[in-house]
Amino acid sequence: MIEPARRHVLTAAVLTPFVGAYAAAPAVASPPAVAQWRRLDTAMAGDVLLPGDTAYAGAKQLFAPRYDVLRPLAVVRPATTADVATAVKFARAHDLRVTARAGGHSYTGRSSGNALMVLDLRKLTGIQLAGAGATAVLGAGTTLYNVHAKLVTSGRTITTGTCPTVGTTGLALGGGLGPDDHRHGLTADSVTGATMVLMDGRTVTVSNSQPDLLWALRGGGGQLGIVTQLRMATHAASSRGYLDLAFPGSAAQAVIAAWAAYQPAASAGTWVRAQITRSAAGGVRCQLLGVTDAGMQNRVAQDLIDAVGVTPLSRTVKQLTHLQLVTTLGNGTTTPRRDNDHGSDVLTDVSSTTAAGIVAAMGSSPGTGGGCVVQLSPLGGGIAARTPTGTPFPYRRHIGAVQWVTGLPTGATAADFAAARAWIDAAHAQVSAASVGGYVNYVEPGQPAARYFGANLNRLRSLKTTYDPEGRLLAAVDL
Ligand SMILES: Cc1cc2nc3c(=O)[nH]c(=O)nc-3n(C[C@H](O)[C@H](O)[C@H](O)COP(=O)(O)OP(=O)(O)OC[C@H]3O[C@@H](n4cnc5c(N)ncnc54)[C@H](O)[C@@H]3O)c2cc1C
Incomplete structure (x- = not known):
């Protein structure tokens, strides 16, 4: 086992501008020589890509282009579980920090990094x-x-x-x-x-x-x-009802109030998300997006319209096969790479003050030249049916999770990133009275782990100490 003195230390000095706050990098005393990496490659059914290899630049990319500047020591691409074990033993032998990369959509670039081994699992597609x-x-x-x-x-x-x-x-x-x-x-x-x-x-x-x-x-x-x-x-995988109701920006507070009031009454098969979008030009639009059991879509749509009390600008209500629903909600079968900045709040309830705070947050542009979006996703039903300590996700008695998203221009500058962060910080402040934390998949930099795991943090920390005492594995959040 590595002595405590050799534990990995995150060194701010080697962090890359613009992503430094997001993708932490460890210090490596003496990284493996190229010949040692090549021996690892030979020992695996998969492969190892090093800086200078043709495929390295593409393989280290994440979903967000801002992280293209990160330079892992190697992108290790295992083809089997045995390959992963071989790579982990190599990392131990060379005292390397490791991060796992699956779909690569980490908001904070934690599935890559400088001076570490990326274990890219994308060959495991069974x-x-x-x-x-x-x-x-x-x-x-x-x-x-x-x-x-x-x-x-x-x-x-x-x-x-x-x-x-x-x-x-x-x-x-x-x-x-x-x-x-x-x-x-x-x-x-x-x-x-x-x-x-x-x-x-x-x-x-x-x-x-x-x-x-x-x-x-x-x-x-x-x-x-x-x-x-x-x-x-x-x-x-059954057919489902789908609804997309668009309202004018002036109805934003009514839309949020209707979304919140609807949640306790929503049937098990009904999921409704509220979304407010502010375009780069400043226009504001509100949506209620819903999925229902097949045949229930018209009834749910009408209930929501009645609750908002405003005639929708547009109303799409239909029944879809399972795969049609997947591609409708996902805007197709793939999503182009893009840079956004994100934040989240978990809300205990949505009072008129909280709804007004969300509307106020959406009243200003992020100052990046791009637009912004807020989404309210419900946390009731099947989520609330589990106990708050039954999994690390503690938010089982809360009305919803808010996601704040700001668009960033191609080639965003330090000033753009700072403006996006400032907008998200201001949005957090608008709902702070009702916010109890954030959602770990919408992780953002500089937030304490307790914000994501609440009272479950101690158990998670204790397990981390037992299973990864050297802190070798970089995860979504530092505990
Ligand atoms: C465009 C977009 C849409 C999204 N939509 C949704 C949504 O609808 N609902 C929602 O809940 N979230 C959504 N998210 C957030 C998403 O859930 C998180 O970013 C999630 O972590 C992405 O997983 P990934 O495998 O793609 O990312 P990765 O960057 O590959 O992984 C994220 C983290 O997961 C851990 N990890 C991944 N693979 C492994 C592994 N094999 N072993 C151990 N640890 C591992 C690592 O800590 C890693 O840093 C969205 C994100 C984006 C960018």
Whole structure:
């Protein structure tokens, strides 16, 4: 075991401008020589890409272009769980920090970094059903659209978010908010097991018989080891109702109030998200986006319109097959890379003061030349059916999670990043009286871990100390 004096220290001095606050980099006393990396490559079914290799620049990219400046020591691309174990043992032998990369959508660039080993799981793309279709067995590199497209051929699906290119593993490890939450809970709540390589190089099959490891997998943000395969409960992929109601910006407060009032009454099959969008030109538009059980869409749409009390500018209400719903919510089967800045708040309730605060936050532009969006996602139904300590995700008695998003221009400057952050900080302040924390998959820099894990932080910290005492694995949040 590494002596405490050699524990990894995050060094601000080597952080890259603009991303320094996001993607922490460790100091490495003496990185492996090229010949040693090449021996690792030879020992694996997958491969190892080093700076200078043709494929390195593309392989180290994340979803957000701002992180293209990061330079990991190597991008290690395992093809098997045994490869992951070999790579972890190599990292231990050379005292390297490691980060796992699945779909690469980390808001803070934590699935890459300077001076560390990236374990890129994208070669692990297996998608299978087991247990007569009740369980999906998913490679750690699978993305949401691919999982939906494969499982639907057997009439099954999993509980997911809305973005087609997000990694199933990153989403599940951090929670997972999406249209099935009201019936099935978070994506993390459907995780029944995993294959994991621990940071001492051991491979474990996680199930109910390892309650601590299983607990941490369900929303802990990937703290204890490298997941190579997830097992998740499935449900039937059925046709659903879909609604998209657009209202004028002047109705913003009424739309938020209607969304909040609707939540306690929403049936298990109904999920409604409120969204306010401010364009770069300053125009404000409000939306209620909903998914219902098939046949319920017109009734739910009318209930929402009545609750807002304003005639919608447009009203799209229809029934969709499962895959049509996936591509409608995801705007297609893929999402182009782009830079945004993000923040989140978890709200206990939405009083008229809180609704007014959200409207006030959306009343100003972020100063980046781009627009901004606020989304309110419900936390009731299946999410509230679990106990706050049953998984690391503590927010089981709260009305919703707010996501603040600012657009950033191509080639954004330090001033743009600072302006985006200032806007998000001001938005947090507008709802601070009702906010109890944030959502770890919408992680932002400079926030304490308690903001994401609440009273579950102590258990997560204790498990981190047990399973990764050297702090070798970089995860979504530093504990
Ligand atoms: C365009 C876009 C749309 C989004 N939509 C939604 C949504 O609808 N609902 C929602 O809840 N969230 C959404 N998110 C947030 C998303 O859930 C998180 O960014 C999530 O962490 C992404 O997972 P990933 O695998 O794509 O990312 P990665 O960057 O690959 O991983 C994120 C983190 O997960 C951990 N991790 C990943 N793989 C492993 C592994 N194999 N073993 C151990 N740890 C691992 C690591 O800590 C890593 O830093 C969205 C993000 C974006 C950019």
